[in-house]
Structures are given as C-alpha cells and as structure tokens.
Amino acid sequence: MERIPLKPYNLLHTPSHRVPLPSLTPPDERKPKRQSRLTNESPNKRVKLTPQSASDVSEDSDSDYYESNDPEIDDLVVVRSQSRRHTQYGSRTNFIMSLPAMSRRILPSTHAILRSFVSSHKSDVFKCQSAAVDGYLTPPYACSYSHAAKNGGTPHLAVATEQGSIHILDTSKRVDWDVEPTRTTLQPHHNGIFNVKWNPFDTHLATCSGDQSTRITCVETGTITHVLQGHNSTVKCMAWDPRHSDLLASGGRDGAICLWDLRLGNKQDNDGLIVSSPVIKIPGAHEDSPSKGKSRPRKGKQPASRSVTNVLYSDADPYGIVSSGSFDGILRCWDLRVQTTSKRTRVAKHKIPTCIYSSAIDPTTLRGSRRPRGIISLTSGSGPTAGLLFGLGADSRIHTYAFPSLSPQPSEFADQSLQASSFYVGIAVSPCGKWLVSGSAGKEGKGFLFDVSNAYRPSHAREGAGVGFKGQVGEVGAVDWAQGMLATCADDGTVRVWRPDVEVYNHCVEKPEESKWDWSWST
Known part of the structure; x- marks a missing residue:
C-alpha cells in the first residue's frame, strides 16, 4: 500500500496557552512573568518587593x-x-x-517605609526670610515642586510666603552643614500668596494672591509677564492645563471660576504690565441653582458666597475641570467645550460652561453630622490610584472620589490627631501614586502620611492608619512631593524636607535622646 506523506505540524495554528512553542533562542530574563504564561506554567502570585531606599521609590x-x-x-x-x-x-x-x-x-503594605521618613536639622531645613526690615521669618503659605522634580530631576521647590515672595529652593540631599545652594527669590505680589504652580514646561510660575489677581512670572528673568484680573475677592486656587501652557483656571472666595488664555485679551496698565481678562467666567460655581417658588432673600440679607477652594484638570477628561467648594463635600465637573453665540449681536459671547457631573452624595455628612463640611484641599491619584480624587474635608477626614462620576467611595483616611479646620492645610499624592501626605492645623507642627495604594479596595485601605511626623512648630499647611522626598511648610517660617532612610530611622528609635539633636522622625 502506498504511503501518503504527512504534512508538517504547524505550530502557528496551535493555541500558545496550550502547547509550548520551541525555544530557539535563550529565554529573555527581562520578561520571566510573560514567558511563564506562554509555557503553560502556573507561576506564583506576583509580589512587589518593598523598596528599601529612596532610589527604589519610583512610579x-x-x-x-x-x-x-x-x-x-x-x-x-x-x-x-x-x-x-x-x-x-x-x-x-x-x-x-x-x-x-x-x-x-492588592498591594502589600508600605507602612514600614512611611515610618522611615526622617529629616535632618542640619541640611533639610530652609528658612523663609522676611522681606520687612523689622522681621526675621515669614510664614510660607504654599509650595510646589517642579514637574522635573517629580520625574527624578533637580528638586526645585517654589515656596510662596505671606508677604508675596517666592523662594525657589534646591532641596537636593547634601552633607550636614554644607552651604545651602543658591536660591532664587521673586516678588510678584505685595500680599499673601495662597497658591503657586509651575507651568507644564517649568519655565513660568503662576501665583494666586489676596490682591485679587493671579500673576505669571518668568523663572529665568524674574519678570511678570501677565496679570490676570477677574475675581472680586481673594484668589484661592489655580491650575494649569497640562496639555496647553497658555491655558489655566482659577477659583476665588467670590465663588467664581475664571478661565484664562494668555494669548488673548491683553492690555498694558500704567506700570507697563500686561493685564488679561478671563475668557470665560463661571459665577457662583458652587451655589445652589434657584428653584421655582423659592423665596429670595431680602435686600441686605444676601448670604455669603460659597468659595471655590480647588480647581483641577483631569488626565482622563481633556475637556473638563473639577472644582470643590467651601460649603460642602460636593465636587463638580465643568465641560469647557463652550460655544459662542453672535447671531443677533456683532460681539461674540461665550456660553457659561455646563456642570456635567457632580457628587450625588456629600461624604462629609455620612459620619453622623447633618451639617455639610467643605473641601479644603483636592488632589488626584496616579499609578495604582489613577482615576481617584482625594479631598481633605473640614471634618478632618480625607475622602475618596471616583472620576468621572465624582461619586464618593467607601475608602476614607483619617487620624485622631489630624486637624483640618484651617484654610491653609493641604494634601498631595506622591509621584508613584501610593502615598498621600497631609498637613494639620494646631500648634503641634505635625504632618501625616497615609498608604493609599489600595484605595480601590476599602477592606484593604486601612482607615485611620496614618503615620504622624513632627519637626516644626505651629500649623503645618502646604505640602508637596518630589521623587524620593516630600516638603512641609509650617507657621514657624521653615520648610522641612523628609526622606525615607531605614538605617537612620532605626538609629533614632534605638537612641532617641542622642538622635533628637540631629534628626526628626515619625512619632
């Protein structure tokens, strides 16, 4: 009988997860997890090793x-x-x-790393000198690390003070008693600065002040390039559009949100400064919409405006901006894709942006208190917390919201010693997205660190498991992160930098009386 030759077996038609492919080249050691799945092995569950040094802390x-x-x-x-x-x-x-x-x-707990944050009395303390002749130090109101610092570059920190000054500090780690690197000092305002932010390219700084203006300052030359005037009261917050360096938004105590385009509406004042008006203004951004039949307040009995406390652009929505207010814990998202109407008039008018999302429930009223509490500080997550927003409420709790619905999540973070009754207390999420730092009101000079990496899973969020650290006097207000470090500002006129160092921390715990002259560490 004639034998019929068989066709060679085609491995390409065989599912890769059932029959292993022949390895013609040595296995790639850089992708062991992926190869184990292709060879139908059952690998153990992946466990991320806990970083032991600041260099291991990265996104x-x-x-x-x-x-x-x-x-x-x-x-x-x-x-x-x-x-x-x-x-x-x-x-x-x-x-x-x-x-x-x-x-x-589910990520493993990193509380051991949070407890290891230490700060040197000799090389991690920066003082904010007063601009007045009769003063020595002035309280810092706001601080912000540059984008390069969050990505591992030179850690330049912009610190804004009560007297309208900005100190740009280089907070790189240095040897004890080494001379502080040369700092740059700018004077964009002559009133308190409540917020400072770097533009997307780290070439300009935007500052919000009690003089009812937002100013743009060139970092290299120190000159004021724009004066943004449109609020009727103190400007509390601002945010740059991460996709366009000429667009930004601001919110103030007058309850309004102003949108700015630095390319439009410019004119010079008597001092030769370029003054801009808002392209769009949202008045009463967090006021209740008037309902039919509801009586209006009598003349002279107008309620106080509900301040806008935070504005935030989201990476997930290029056309929206999120805002919070001082009255309650409701967040609102505004659609910036507005249209102009110019059919009946020659002058084009912009429609007021629409609120497309808002929180259905106020999380500040869910702890037995019927009185709503405002949101003092707002920040967005990244990495394992991408898609989440964290808001520090006046109820001294850190609430979690999901984007884009802005619905409150079950995960909350708090500490019995944390006080958030002040206008100046802030929070910030680390560049890796796993940790959150919060300031605190009061005279103790304490800050708090939280592991928020499992905020998506309330059962593993470990509510109330904050790590407190103390090294300053008075209220700790502004806080911010760079890669491998964080900065805290206090009423005693100092800025402290904290870094994780397990060896130093263990020495401080073993010999506290000896170490207290050189270091501050978690309590």
Whole structure:
C-alpha cells in the first residue's frame, strides 16, 4: 500500500496557552512573568518587593499594580504597559480606569517605609526670610515642586510666603552643614500668596494672591509677564492645563471660576504690565441653582458666597475641570467645550460652561453630622490610584472620589490627631501614586502620611492608619512631593524636607535622646 506523506505540524495554528512553542533562542530574563504564561506554567502570585531606599521609590509600570484571576486581563495589562503608553482607550489612565475593580492588584503594605521618613536639622531645613526690615521669618503659605522634580530631576521647590515672595529652593540631599545652594527669590505680589504652580514646561510660575489677581512670572528673568484680573475677592486656587501652557483656571472666595488664555485679551496698565481678562467666567460655581417658588432673600440679607477652594484638570477628561467648594463635600465637573453665540449681536459671547457631573452624595455628612463640611484641599491619584480624587474635608477626614462620576467611595483616611479646620492645610499624592501626605492645623507642627495604594479596595485601605511626623512648630499647611522626598511648610517660617532612610530611622528609635539633636522622625 502506498504511503501518503504527512504534512508538517504547524505550530502557528496551535493555541500558545496550550502547547509550548520551541525555544530557539535563550529565554529573555527581562520578561520571566510573560514567558511563564506562554509555557503553560502556573507561576506564583506576583509580589512587589518593598523598596528599601529612596532610589527604589519610583512610579512603576501598570503590570506592578494590577492582577486578577483572569489571565487574559493580566496578559493584556502586561503587554500594553510594556509596548505602548497610549491604548485604544485613549490613554494609560483611561485604560487603567476601564479595568474592573476586582482586577486591581492588592498591594502589600508600605507602612514600614512611611515610618522611615526622617529629616535632618542640619541640611533639610530652609528658612523663609522676611522681606520687612523689622522681621526675621515669614510664614510660607504654599509650595510646589517642579514637574522635573517629580520625574527624578533637580528638586526645585517654589515656596510662596505671606508677604508675596517666592523662594525657589534646591532641596537636593547634601552633607550636614554644607552651604545651602543658591536660591532664587521673586516678588510678584505685595500680599499673601495662597497658591503657586509651575507651568507644564517649568519655565513660568503662576501665583494666586489676596490682591485679587493671579500673576505669571518668568523663572529665568524674574519678570511678570501677565496679570490676570477677574475675581472680586481673594484668589484661592489655580491650575494649569497640562496639555496647553497658555491655558489655566482659577477659583476665588467670590465663588467664581475664571478661565484664562494668555494669548488673548491683553492690555498694558500704567506700570507697563500686561493685564488679561478671563475668557470665560463661571459665577457662583458652587451655589445652589434657584428653584421655582423659592423665596429670595431680602435686600441686605444676601448670604455669603460659597468659595471655590480647588480647581483641577483631569488626565482622563481633556475637556473638563473639577472644582470643590467651601460649603460642602460636593465636587463638580465643568465641560469647557463652550460655544459662542453672535447671531443677533456683532460681539461674540461665550456660553457659561455646563456642570456635567457632580457628587450625588456629600461624604462629609455620612459620619453622623447633618451639617455639610467643605473641601479644603483636592488632589488626584496616579499609578495604582489613577482615576481617584482625594479631598481633605473640614471634618478632618480625607475622602475618596471616583472620576468621572465624582461619586464618593467607601475608602476614607483619617487620624485622631489630624486637624483640618484651617484654610491653609493641604494634601498631595506622591509621584508613584501610593502615598498621600497631609498637613494639620494646631500648634503641634505635625504632618501625616497615609498608604493609599489600595484605595480601590476599602477592606484593604486601612482607615485611620496614618503615620504622624513632627519637626516644626505651629500649623503645618502646604505640602508637596518630589521623587524620593516630600516638603512641609509650617507657621514657624521653615520648610522641612523628609526622606525615607531605614538605617537612620532605626538609629533614632534605638537612641532617641542622642538622635533628637540631629534628626526628626515619625512619632
């Protein structure tokens, strides 16, 4: 009988998760997890090792943050995070937010790292000298690290003071008693500055002041390039559009949100400064909409305006801006894609942006108190907390919101010693997205660190497990992060830099009386 030759077996038609492919080249040691899945092995659950030094604290890839019982989801996260940053969902943040909550990996606790933050009395303290002849130090009201500092570059910190000055500090680690690097001092205002932010390219600084203006200052030359006037009271907050260096938004105690375009509406005042008016203004951004039949207050009995305390651009929505107010814990998202109407008039008029999302529930009223509390400070998450917003409420609790719905989440963070009854207390999320630092009112001079990496899972968020650290006197207000360090500002006129150092921390715990002359550490 004639033998019929068989066709060679085609491995390309065999599912890769069932039959292993022949290895013609040595295995790639850089991708052991991916190869183990292709060879149908059952690897142990991935566990991220706890970093032991400041150099290990960095933003990780998406594959370090998420894991589920479905290998297709895990493989999708690994492949997309290693191959490209932008996905079919629009961006890395949108893709992470699109994953189901159960697929987000439970990260191990990092409280041991938070407890190891220390600050040297000799090289980590910066003083804010007073501009007045009869003064020595002045309280810092706001601070902000540059974008380069958050990405591992030179840690330049802009500190704004009560007297309208800005000190740009280099907070790089130095040897004890070394001379402080030369700082740059600017004077954009002659009134208190309540917020300072770097533009996306770190070339200009925007400052909000009690003189009812926001000013743009060139860092290199120290000259004021723009004066933004449109608020009728103190300007409390501002934010740059991360996608366009000429666009920004501001909010004030008059309850209004102003949108600015530095290319439009410019004129010179008597001092030769370029003065700009807002392109769009949202009055009463957090006021209740008037309802039919509701009586208006009598003349002379007008209620006080509900201040806008924070404005925030989101990475997930290029056309929206989130705001918070001083009256309650309701967040609102505004659609900036407005249209102009000029059919009947020659002058084009902009429609007021529409509130497209708002929090359905006020989380500040869920702890047995019917009285709403405002949001003092607002910040957005990244990495494992991408898609979340954290708001420090006047009820001394840190509330969690989901974007874009702005719905409050079950995860809350608090400490029995944390006080948030002050206008100046702030919060900030670390560049890696795992940690959150909060200031605190009162005379103790304490700050608090929280592990928020599992905020998506309330059962693992560890409510109330804050790490307190003390090294200053008076209220600790402004705070911010750079890669591997954080800065805190206090009423005693000082700025302190804190870094994780397990060796120094262990020495301080073992010999506290000897170490207290050189270091401050967690309490």
